[in-house]
Amino acid sequence: MIRLLTSCWSQLTTTEQKRRNVTILIIGLENSGKTVLVKAIQRLLPSRIDKCVKSKLTTLLLDEYEVSIYDLNGDLKGRETWPNYYAQAHGLVFVLDSSDLERMHEAKIILARLLSDRRVAGKPILLLANKQDKKNALLPCDIIQYLLLERLVNEHKSLCRVEPCSAIKNLQRRKHQPIIKGLRWLLAVIRDKHEELYTHQQSSTSSISTSKHPRGCGERCSSDSFSTRMRPREKRQHLGQHLMEAKPLKPILQKEGLRMRTKKNISVTFALDESMEEGECSRGNRTKSTAELRYH
Numbered sequence: 001m002i003r004l005l006t007s008c009w010s011q012l013t014t015t016e017q018k019r020r021n022v023t024i025l026i027i028g029l030e031n032s033g034k035t036v037l038v039k040a041i042q043r044l045l046p047s048r049i050d051k052c053v054k055s056k057l058t059t060l061l062l063d064e065y066e067v068s069i070y071d072l073n074g075d076l077k078g079r080e081t082w083p084n085y086y087a088q089a090h091g092l093v094f095v096l097d098s099s100d101l102e103r104m105h106e107a108k109i110i111l112a113r114l115l116s117d118r119r120v121a122g123k124p125i126l127l128l129a130n131k132q133d134k135k136n137a138l139l140p141c142d143i144i145q146y147l148l149l150e151r152l153v154n155e156h157k158s159l160c161r162v163e164p165c166s167a168i169k170n171l172q173r174r175k176h177q178p179i180i181k182g183l184r185w186l187l188a189v190i191r192d193k194h195e196e197l198y199t200h201q202q203s204s205t206s207s208i209s210t211s212k213h214p215r216g217c218g219e220r221c222s223s224d225s226f227s228t229r230m231r232p233r234e235k236r237q238h239l240g241q242h243l244m245e246a247k248p249l250k251p252i253l254q255k256e257g258l259r260m261r262t263k264k265n266i267s268v269t270f271a272l273d274e275s276m277e278e279g280e281c282s283r284g285n286r287t288k289s290t291a292e293l294r295y296h
C-alpha cells in the first residue's frame with residue numbers, strides 16, 4: 001500500500017514538474033468576443049479564475065501546459081493598459097469580429113500597432129476570426145488580404161495562424177474545437193521557440209524599464225516561466241540571431257491542394273516557405289510537410 005502511494009505521489013510530482021507555464025494575452029477590439037471566448041475555453045478545459053486581478057486572469061490546463069490567459073478589454077481605456085502585459089506574454093490571441101466590416105480598418109490599425117511593438121514582435125499570434133456563425137462574416141482568406149497579414153507577420157517576424165471560429169455559448173461543443181486547435185498550435189510554437197522568445201522577452205523587459213506588470217501576477221509569471229529551462233548565454237544569443245534572420249513567412253492552408261481563392265472556411269497558418277505562384281496559398285503535397293519540417 002505504502003509502495004502504491006509512493007508511486008502515485010512520484011507520478012503526480014513528475015507531471016507537475018513537466019508542466020510548462022505559459023502566459024497568453026487575449027486582445028482585440030471591444031465587442032469582438034474575447035470574454036465569451038474565454039468562457040467557452042473555461043467550459044472546455046479545467047481552469048480557475050484569479051479573483052485578485054478583477055477576473056482578467058484565467059489559468060487553465062491544456063496538455064502539458066499551465067496557461068495563464070489575460071482577457072484584456074478592447075475599448076479605448078482598456079487598450080491603454082495592453083502594453084503593461086506585453087513583456088510577460090509568450091504569445092497572443094487576437095480576436096476579430098469577422099462580421100464587423102465597418103471596424104475592419106480599425107482592427108487592421110490596432111493589429112499593426114500591436115505587432116510593431118518591440119515587446120510583441122517575434123512572438124507567435126493566433127488570429128481568431130470570430131463570429132463565423134454570422135452570415136456576413138469574412139472568411140480567413142479575405143481577412144488575410146484585408147489586414148495585409150502576410151506583410152505584417154513578415155515585417156515583425158511573428159508566426160501566425162488564422163482560425164475561423166464562433167465563440168457563442170449556444171453552439172455545440174464540437175464547434176469550439178477550432179479554438180482549442182488554435183490554442184494547441186500557439187502552445188506548440190511557444191514550446192518550440194521558447195528559448196528565442198525568452199531571449200526576446202529578456203531584452204525587451206530590460207530595455208523598457210517603465211513597463212508595469214499587472215499587480216500580483218507579474219512576478220509569479222516570470223519566475224514560473226521558461227526561464228528555469230534556459231540554456232547558456234552563448235546559445236541564447238545564437239538563437240536570438242537566428243530569430244532575426246528568419247526567412248519570409250507564407251500563408252499555407254491546412255488542407256492539401258487547396259488554394260486561397262477557393263474561399264474555404266478553414267484555418268491558415270503562416271509558415272517559413274519558399275516563393276509561391278501568384279495568388280496561390282499552398283502547393284499540394286508540399287504544404288503540410290513544409291510546415292512540420294520548419295517548425296519541429
Ligand SMILES: Nc1nc2c(ncn2[C@@H]2O[C@H](COP(=O)(O)OP(=O)(O)OP(=O)(O)O)[C@@H](O)[C@H]2O)c(=O)[nH]1
Pocket residue numbers: 028029030031032033034035036037072073074075078130131132133134165166167168
Ligand atoms: N453571433 C456571435 N456573437 C458573438 C460571438 N462571440 C461573441 N459574441 C457576442 O459579441 C458580444 C461581445 O462579446 P464580448 O465577449 O463581451 O466582447 P469582448 O471582446 O470581451 O468586449 P470587451 O470586453 O468590451 O473588449 C456579445 O454580445 C456576445 O454574445 C460569436 O461567435 N457569434
Ligand SMILES: [Mg+2]
Pocket residue numbers: 034035036071072073074
Ligand atoms: Mg470582455
